[in-house]
Amino acid sequence: MVETIVITGGAQRVGLAMARALQQQGYQVVISYRTERAGVAELQNLGVDCVAADFSEPAGVSAFSDYVLSRYSELRALIHNASEWAPEQPDCIDPSLVPRMMQIHVNTPYQLNLALTPLLQAQPGGADIIHMTDYITQVGSSKHIAYAASKAALANLTLSFAAKLAPHIKVNSIAPALLMFNQGDDDAYKQKTLRKTLMGIEPGPTDVVQAVMYLINACYVTGSTIAVNGGRHLAR
Numbered sequence: 001m002v003e004t005i006v007i008t009g010g011a012q013r014v015g016l017a018m019a020r021a022l023q024q025q026g027y028q029v030v031i032s033y034r035t036e037r038a039g040v041a042e043l044q045n046l047g048v049d050c051v052a053a054d055f056s057e058p059a060g061v062s063a064f065s066d067y068v069l070s071r072y073s074e075l076r077a078l079i080h081n082a083s084e085w086a087p088e089q090p091d092c093i094d095p096s097l098v099p100r101m102m103q104i105h106v107n108t109p110y111q112l113n114l115a116l117t118p119l120l121q122a123q124p125g126g127a128d129i130i131h132m133t134d135y136i137t138q139v140g141s142s143k144h145i146a147y148a149a150s151k152a153a154l155a156n157l158t159l160s161f162a163a164k165l166a167p168h169i170k171v172n173s174i175a176p177a178l179l180m181f182n183q184g185d186d187d188a189y190k191q192k193t194l195r196k197t198l199m200g201i202e203p204g205p206t207d208v209v210q211a212v213m214y215l216i217n218a219c220y221v222t223g224s225t226i227a228v229n230g231g232r233h234l235a236r
């Protein structure tokens with residue numbers, strides 16, 4: 001029977017690379033997307049089940065989990081990739097920023113993990129949950145304070161859910177540093193960011209995709225974090 005893998009935020013960049021690779025491997029991939037992007041049509045043509053979902057409110061998360069529960073009876077993996085890298089604004093205090101970061105990075109994974117546990121438990125041979133965190137959880141960030149705090153909370157969810165769901169379900173984090181720049185990143189920012197790691201490159205999503213493959217094929221790794229950070233923690 002074809003095994004199903006859910007990826008949140010799969011319409012672009014890292015999530016899109018994960019969806020392409022896992023669909024190519026023979027899994028039935030289900031992605032959530034919020035904005036209709038070229039990646040959605042591409043994935044639909046590959047047979048990926050693309051589901052419009054906005055996780056800004058708990059009701060949107062429940063609507064997505066209700067869909068998955070209604071369409072699938074087992075789940076091989078649940079990958080929490082959806083994320084917003086929102087900075088603090090220099091000239092104003094936005095009281096909505098912390099709740100917004102916690103909603104996408106903490107409540108969404110929390111709600112989906114609990115709601116989809118029955119499908120993960122029903123998966124013969126075991127199942128996986130993967131949280132996409134961030135190197136920054138170790139050191140904080142002066143410009144993305146709320147974002148870093150929410151990713152640190154997500155890293156803590158990995159520990160709790162690993163203990164709660166073992167041994168049938170493994171729960172792990174992947175903690176990247178720079179993977180892919182964004183449109184609009186200027187050369188000065190890019191050079192400064194590249195100098196922050198020992199490897200000094202913009203690696204793209206490949207190492208993260210390989211880390212996902214490693215985790216879902218491992219039998220003894222849970223409650224762990226795979227760093228995909230170019231040696232950022234050692235750069236001086």
Ligand SMILES: NC(=O)C1=CN([C@@H]2O[C@H](COP(=O)(O)OP(=O)(O)OC[C@H]3O[C@@H](n4cnc5c(N)ncnc54)[C@H](OP(=O)(O)O)[C@@H]3O)[C@@H](O)[C@H]2O)C=CC1
Nearest residue numbers: 009013014034035054055056082083132176177178179180
């Ligand atoms: N890129 C990098 O260099 C790094 C990435 N990471 C982490 O790796 C993961 C992948 O990164 P990347 O590919 O850059 O991620 P993106 O910034 O491209 O975000 C992924 C997707 O999340 C979706 N999303 C954001 N907010 C919501 C929401 N409220 N409801 C539903 N979907 C939402 C977006 O959908 P839409 O576009 O449709 O709005 C977007 O396509 C993320 O968790 C990120 O934090 C960590 C360190 C470095």
Ligand SMILES: Nc1nc2c(c(=O)[nH]1)N=C([C@H](O)[C@@H](O)CO)CN2
Nearest residue numbers: 083084085134177178179180182193
């Ligand atoms: N959701 C996102 N999270 C992060 C992004 C991103 O583009 N989307 N980018 C980064 C940076 O690359 C940072 O690691 C560079 O120092 C962090 N998180």
